Amino acid sequence: MSADLQTRRPDRGSSRRQFIAGTSSILGAAVIGSSATSAWAAAQRDSAVIEPGARVPALVIGSGYGGSVAALRLAQAGVDVHIVEMGMAWDTPGTDGKIFANTTKPDYRSFWLRTRTKQPLSNFLGFPLDKDVPRYTGILDAEEMGGIIVYQGRGVGGGSLVNGGMAVTPRRENFGAVLPSVDPDEMYDVYYPRANAALGVSTIDPAWFETAACYQYARVGRKHAERSGFPFVFVPDVYDWDYMKQEAAGTVPKSALAAEILYGNNYGKKTLQKTYLAQANATGRVTVSPLHRVTTVTPASAGGYLVGIEQLDTGGAVTATKTVTADRVFFAAGSVGTSKLLVRLKATGALPGLNGEVGKGWGENGNVMCGRANHLWDPTGALQSSIPTAGIDNWAAGGAFAEVAPLPTGIETFASFYLSITKNPHRAQFSWNAATGKVELNWQTSWKQPSIDMAKSIFDRINAKEGTIYRTDLFGAYKIWGDHLTYHPLGGAVLDRATDNYGRLHGHSGLYVVDGALIPGNASVNPFVTITALAERNIEEIIAADL
Numbered sequence: 001m002s003a004d005l006q007t008r009r010p011d012r013g014s015s016r017r018q019f020i021a022g023t024s025s026i027l028g029a030a031v032i033g034s035s036a037t038s039a040w041a042a043a044q045r046d047s048a049v050i051e052p053g054a055r056v057p058a059l060v061i062g063s064g065y066g067g068s069v070a071a072l073r074l075a076q077a078g079v080d081v082h083i084v085e086m087g088m089a090w091d092t093p094g095t096d097g098k099i100f101a102n103t104t105k106p107d108y109r110s111f112w113l114r115t116r117t118k119q120p121l122s123n124f125l126g127f128p129l130d131k132d133v134p135r136y137t138g139i140l141d142a143e144e145m146g147g148i149i150v151y152q153g154r155g156v157g158g159g160s161l162v163n164g165g166m167a168v169t170p171r172r173e174n175f176g177a178v179l180p181s182v183d184p185d186e187m188y189d190v191y192y193p194r195a196n197a198a199l200g201v202s203t204i205d206p207a208w209f210e211t212a213a214c215y216q217y218a219r220v221g222r223k224h225a226e227r228s229g230f231p232f233v234f235v236p237d238v239y240d241w242d243y244m245k246q247e248a249a250g251t252v253p254k255s256a257l258a259a260e261i262l263y264g265n266n267y268g269k270k271t272l273q274k275t276y277l278a279q280a281n282a283t284g285r286v287t288v289s290p291l292h293r294v295t296t297v298t299p300a301s302a303g304g305y306l307v308g309i310e311q312l313d314t315g316g317a318v319t320a321t322k323t324v325t326a327d328r329v330f331f332a333a334g335s336v337g338t339s340k341l342l343v344r345l346k347a348t349g350a351l352p353g354l355n356g357e358v359g360k361g362w363g364e365n366g367n368v369m370c371g372r373a374n375h376l377w378d379p380t381g382a383l384q385s386s387i388p389t390a391g392i393d394n395w396a397a398g399g400a401f402a403e404v405a406p407l408p409t410g411i412e413t414f415a416s417f418y419l420s421i422t423k424n425p426h427r428a429q430f431s432w433n434a435a436t437g438k439v440e441l442n443w444q445t446s447w448k449q450p451s452i453d454m455a456k457s458i459f460d461r462i463n464a465k466e467g468t469i470y471r472t473d474l475f476g477a478y479k480i481w482g483d484h485l486t487y488h489p490l491g492g493a494v495l496d497r498a499t500d501n502y503g504r505l506h507g508h509s510g511l512y513v514v515d516g517a518l519i520p521g522n523a524s525v526n527p528f529v530t531i532t533a534l535a536e537r538n539i540e541e542i543i544a545a546d547l
């Protein structure tokens, strides 16, 4: 039945697929320009959504990092793949001619099924920033779980659509705590390099960094870090640095220098649409159903799995329900999405063989934010690139890795802003509430205190040295710490516990977890390179041994 999927694709797609093949063959070290976005869009329009009753060899739930790696490598191994993605394709310009909304002007495209924005920075100079927006299947989900708001990307490309593109490989000495059951040698020799190449990771030109007006905020961050004796590091990214230089020169449409982040990036960021998914499309074996949400997975009597799917309209209403059959199912709905699905499917008897580890080991990568108020003689710049490139590494001494983050307001704020990743030891659990029919998370608000203490190990010292104070106007009235959220959900179907050491779920053969749910709560740095590298490692073994 894989031929079924393929024959539904119109023939006119082949020439476009060849074009993508041509551009994506240089993937890895090379940058794919904005033409890849239109190539992606063309391929998407040619791709047929899944029909009720279809049978597919491999069904991937979600199109973020784990899902994109699995789809590409399975397709390259000759397996036809269908990706089911609950968010939109993000291939069509809106009324302003752009696909994605600007961070400073959130609109209907910005939030997943909300009537009011829920911005991570809720206030500025004491004024609340949130505003009413039309309910729409927008790009950023601010999912309110117990005690924490979990921000996630929604759409073809998952978190790559909304994130800052910071592409950080953990220090090798920290890896044992990140993935204790994985051989570091194979990760650092093979899979991290493979992931970094395929994602198009690179580091800013240090000479340009020293002079670019848009990185004055980062240079101020470095100066303050170094004067207090903290190690300063450049943070690699998937942004096209040459494109950013052209933005600064005024020769191309602006993206990073137009404050684009959180709600999508129109030009310079190499999202998964331009990297893994473009390559996957080029194989001719991968199709995608956007605005389709998987609701159930249960064994089929004749083998394989019955997968229940809801088709959504852009208002979030269910317009159709479908059941398809898949020989193998790859859970790549993100840490929260995969965990919620698995916990519900186990509790309701759809997948009774899953073990008791499902739902456990969830963490928020110790995320905590703060701002500092600098002196008036220490401006951070009115123009700030939305792509961070600098960090303060105090992991070994104080348990915190802090990124010098932008505050791209367009005006001089005299503020330094930071996102810290900390060694928070707390882990939460997802569980099924039969009364409400919902999966709940038992994260406690007070569990952020260790993260705050670790972040203070950096910023109390810098404030003392510089004679500066914390900003209190960014997260509410007189609130210093952005401790109510995470951008980095991890865990819930932990490797070698809920699954075997390669992501095969215990209890049901042919079911796999390939996303951030595998990582037990903390990656010591921003997580997507580790998610990608782990997916590369696991899918290689699965293809070799199971297919």
Ligand code: FAE
Pocket: 061, 062, 063, 064, 065, 066, 067, 084, 085, 086, 087, 151, 152, 153, 154, 155, 156, 157, 158, 159, 160, 162, 163, 164, 165, 166, 167, 168, 262, 292, 293, 294, 295, 332, 333, 334, 335, 337, 338, 341, 487, 488, 489, 514, 515, 516, 517, 526, 527, 528, 529, 531
């Ligand atoms: P993810 O990318 O979340 O993809 C899951 C996909 O599954 C999504 O597209 C969902 O819409 C879809 N989905 C969920 N449930 C269903 C369902 N039932 N049916 C069908 N589809 C479904 O998962 N990380 C970094 O390393 N560097 C950064 O600079 C960075 N910045 C970030 C900034 C923001 C604002 C946010 C929100 C995240 C950031 N992250 C960053 C985190 C990073 O994007 C995240 O760890 C990865 O995207 C997780 O990858 P997964 O493959 O696990």
